[in-house]
Amino acid sequence: VNDAVGAADRLIAAVTAGIDAALADAPAPVADVYVGWVAAAEAADCPARYRAAGEGGWGFPGWSAPTAAAAVGRAALDHHLHARDRGPAPSPADLPAPLEVVRDWIRAATVAGSPGVGGWMGDLRADGDAATLAATAGLATRWLAGFVRVLGWPLPAGLALLGVTRDDGASGAPRWWPAKGSPVTVACGADARLGRVTGAGGFVLVAHRVVSGDDGALRDRAAFEAAAGALAIGVAPGSVLITAGDTGDRVTVPVDDRLLSLGAERIVAVVAERVAAVERGFDPGDATPSAACRHCDHLADCPPGDAWMRGAGRWQGGLPVIPVIPVMLPNRASRFGA
Amino acid sequence: MRRVATRPARNLTDLLADVGLGPGNGDGSTTAASALDDLAALLDHRARRAAAIGGWTADEPLRLAKGTVGWLLRCPRRALAAPEGGMTDDLIAGIVIDAAAKLATLVPQRTPTVEAALAYLEATGDATVADHLADRGGPGALPSDVAARIDQLAGAWPAIDPGWWPRVEEPVRAVLAGGAVVVSGRLDVLLGGPPSPRPAVVVEVKAGRWHDGARADAHLYALLVAMRDDRPPAAVVTVVADGTTQVEPIRPAVLTAAADRVVHAMDVAADIAAGQPAPAHPGPHCGHCPLRPACPEGRAWHPDATDDALGSP
Numbered sequence: 001v002n003d004a005v006g007a008a009d010r011l012i013a014a015v016t017a018g019i020d021a022a023l024a025d026a027p028a029p030v031a032d033v034y035v036g037w038v039a040a041a042e043a044a045d046c047p048a049r050y051r052a053a054g055e056g057g058w059g060f061p062g063w064s065a066p067t068a069a070a071a072v073g074r075a076a077l078d079h080h081l082h083a084r085d086r087g088p089a090p091s092p093a094d095l096p097a098p099l100e101v102v103r104d105w106i107r108a109a110t111v112a113g114s115p116g117v118g119g120w121m122g123d124l125r126a127d128g129d130a131a132t133l134a135a136t137a138g139l140a141t142r143w144l145a146g147f148v149r150v151l152g153w154p155l156p157a158g159l160a161l162l163g164v165t166r167d168d169g170a171s172g173a174p175r176w177w178p179a180k181g182s183p184v185t186v187a188c189g190a191d192a193r194l195g196r197v198t199g200a201g202g203f204v205l206v207a208h209r210v211v212s213g214d215d216g217a218l219r220d221r222a223a224f225e226a227a228a229g230a231l232a233i234g235v236a237p238g239s240v241l242i243t244a245g246d247t248g249d250r251v252t253v254p255v256d257d258r259l260l261s262l263g264a265e266r267i268v269a270v271v272a273e274r275v276a277a278v279e280r281g282f283d284p285g286d287a288t289p290s291a292a293c294r295h296c297d298h299l300a301d302c303p304p305g306d307a308w309m310r311g312a313g314r315w316q317g318g319l320p321v322i323p324v325i326p327v328m329l330p331n332r333a334s335r336f337g338a
Numbered sequence: 339m340r341r342v343a344t345r346p347a348r349n350l351t352d353l354l355a356d357v358g359l360g361p362g363n364g365d366g367s368t369t370a371a372s373a374l375d376d377l378a379a380l381l382d383h384r385a386r387r388a389a390a391i392g393g394w395t396a397d398e399p400l401r402l403a404k405g406t407v408g409w410l411l412r413c414p415r416r417a418l419a420a421p422e423g424g425m426t427d428d429l430i431a432g433i434v435i436d437a438a439a440k441l442a443t444l445v446p447q448r449t450p451t452v453e454a455a456l457a458y459l460e461a462t463g464d465a466t467v468a469d470h471l472a473d474r475g476g477p478g479a480l481p482s483d484v485a486a487r488i489d490q491l492a493g494a495w496p497a498i499d500p501g502w503w504p505r506v507e508e509p510v511r512a513v514l515a516g517g518a519v520v521v522s523g524r525l526d527v528l529l530g531g532p533p534s535p536r537p538a539v540v541v542e543v544k545a546g547r548w549h550d551g552a553r554a555d556a557h558l559y560a561l562l563v564a565m566r567d568d569r570p571p572a573a574v575v576t577v578v579a580d581g582t583t584q585v586e587p588i589r590p591a592v593l594t595a596a597a598d599r600v601v602h603a604m605d606v607a608a609d610i611a612a613g614q615p616a617p618a619h620p621g622p623h624c625g626h627c628p629l630r631p632a633c634p635e636g637r638a639w640h641p642d643a644t645d646d647a648l649g650s651p
Contacts, residue, residue, distance in 0.1 A: 064461075064463065065461050065462050066463050095533060097501055098503055099500055099504055099505070130445070130454070131457030134444045134445050134461070135458055135462045137444055139507075141504075141505050145503055145505050146508075149531075149533055153533045212511060212513075245508075245509065246511040247511050248566045316421070317400065318392065318394045318399055318519075319418055319610060321419075321420045322418045322419055322420065322616075322629055322632075324629065
C-alpha cells in the first residue's frame with residue numbers, strides 16, 4: 001500500500017457504507033454485532049449455520065480456559081516485559097519460563113470483579129476454582145511458549161503486544177465502530193504489532209495461531225486482520241505476519257488493496273448475515289457443505305449437508321470411512337465379547 | 339563443567355537430571371540438521387508420490403496422526419473405521435489418567451486426584467469423559483482402579499523445574515507435498531526445546547499396560563518435534579500408569595525408522611484412496627475392533643493364550 005492513511009480512509013468509507021446498507025435492510029433493529037475473526041470465518045464458511053447460531057453463538061461465548069488462553073498468554077508476557085522495561089533491555093538471560101510467567105501474572109495482576117480476563121481469573125481465584133485456573137494456565141502457557149518460540153527471544157525490536165490492558169492503561173484491544181452508537185463492533189485479533197505506527201504505514205500486525213489451518217484460511221485471516229487493524233488504527237499495515245505454533249511457520253502476507261478489499265467483504269458479510277438472520281434463521285438453501293457438516297447441529301435438517309455427507313463426506317482425512325455397526329464394545333470384563 | 343551420566347536414565351527424574359545440564363545438550367549440530375533436512379526431503383518426496391496416486395490436494399489432504407499411521411501399518415481396514423466407534427472403560431480411564439499427569443505438570447505442589455482430573459477435563463472443554471459417565475450414573479462408573487493408577491503415576495512424577503518450559507497438549511504438525519499430506523500429533527507433555535537452553539524431551543502418558551506400539555507413537559512424535567524445531571529431542575519418555583517407564587534417547591536411526599513408518603503408511607493409504615480394497619490383518623486387536631461384526635477375517639480370528647498376552651491395551 002503506497003498511501004497507508006489514504007488506504008485506511010478508503011477502507012473506512014467502504015466498510016461504513018457496506019454496513020450502513022446492510023443495516024438499512026434490517027426489518028427490525030439489530031443489536032450487538034461483534035465482528036471478530038471467528039465470526040468472519042464462520043459467516044463465510046457456511047452462512048446458513050452462522051445465522052442459525054443465534055444470540056448464543058454470535059457473540060463472545062464468555063471466558064473459559066480455551067477462550068482465555070491467548071488473552072492470558074499475552075497479558076502474562078506483557079506483564080513480564082513491562083517488568084523488564086523498568087530495568088535493562090531484555091537479554092537472552094531474561095528468557096521467560098512460560099508457566100512461571102503465567103503464574104506470576106495470575107498472582108500479581110488478577111483482581112476479582114475487575115474487567116476483562118484479569119477479572120475473570122480473579123473471580124476464579126476468589127472462588128477457589130483450581131481446575132479452571134490450572135487448565136487456563138496450561139493453555140496460556142502453550143500459547144506463550146509457541147509465540148516466543150516462533151518469534152524468537154529476545155522478541156523482535158519494536159514489538160508491542162496488542163489486546164492487553166495494563167493497570168496504567170498503556171494499551172488495549174484494537175476496536176472500531178462505524179459510528180457513535182452503532183451496534184457493530186469490529187475487533188482486530190492481532191496479537192502484536194511490529195514497528196511504530198506512522199503515517200507512512202509499514203508496520204506489521206502479528207497473529208499467532210497455536211494450530212495452523214490451510215492456506216486459504218491463512219490468507220483470509222491475514223485479510224481480516226489487515227482490514228480490522230487498518231480500521232482500528234487508521235493506518236493500513238504494511239503486512240500481516242501469521243505464525244503457527246504447531247509447524248513453527250511464519251508467513252508474511254503483504255497488504256495491498258485487494259487484501260484490504262477481501263477483509264472488508266468478510267466484515268460486511270458478518271453484518272449482512274446478522275441482518276438476514278432477523279427474518280431467516282437456518283436456511284439450507286444458503287448452506288455451504290464442508291467437513292464442518294460432521295459436527296453441525298443442523299445436519300438433520302440440511303439436504304445439502306446430508307448430500308455432502310453421503311458423497312465427499314464419506315471420506316475423512318483423505319481416506320474412505322467404513323461405518324461402524326453399533327454393537328456393545330468390549331470392556332475389560334468381556335474383552336473379546338463383541 | 340558438564341556432568342556425564344554414568345548410567346542410562348531409567349525414569350523421567352533421572353533423565354531430567356542427566357540431560358538438563360546446559361545448552362550443550364540436544365543435538366542441534368550441523369550434522370543433525372543436515373540429517374533432518376534429508377529426512378524431510380525424503381518424506382516430502384514420498385508424500386508427493388503418494389499424493390499423485392491417492393489424489394490428495396492441499397484442499398483435501400491425507401491427514402495422518404499416530405493412530406492412523408499405526409492402523410495403516412497394522413490393519414489397514416481398521417484404519418478406516420468411522421470415529422464414532424464409542425468409548426470403552428479403558429479409553430475413559432486413559433483420558434482421566436492423562437489429565438492427572440497434566441495436572442501434576444502444571445500444579446506440581448498438589449497431588450492429582452480423580453476428582454481434580456475430571457474437573458480439569460471439564461475446564462478444558464473436553465466433555466468426552468463427562469458425557470460417558472453421565473450416561474452411566476456419574477463418576478462412580480469409572481473403573482475402580484483409576485484412583486490407584488493415578489496415585490502410582492503421581493508418585494513417579496517429578497517436580498519439573500520451570501526452566502524446562504513444561505507445557506501440555508502441545509500440537510505439532512508436518513506439512514508435506516505442499517499441504518497434500520499433513521502429519522500431526524498432540525504431545526501429552528513437552529519439556530525444553532528452543533528457545534529454551536535445554537533439549538526437548540517428549541513425555542507420553544499411557545494409562546494401560548506397556549505395549550510395544552507405544553514406542554512407535556513416541557518415535558513419530560520425536561520426528562515431528564525434530565522437523566519443527568530443526569533439532570531432534572534428546573529423548574522420548576513413555577510413562578505408564580502400571581509403573582513402567584520407557585526412556586528412549588533419540589538417535590538418528592530412531593528418526594529414520596519413524597520416517598519409514600510414515601512413508602509406508604502413506605503408500606498403504608495411497609493404494610486405498612486409489613480404490614484398492616483395504617486389507618485386514620487379523621490379530622489380537624480384533625477383540626477391540628469396531629469393524630469386527632462386518633469383517634470376515636476379524637470374526638474368524640480367535641485369541642489363544644499367547645495372543646492375549648501380547649494384545650494391545
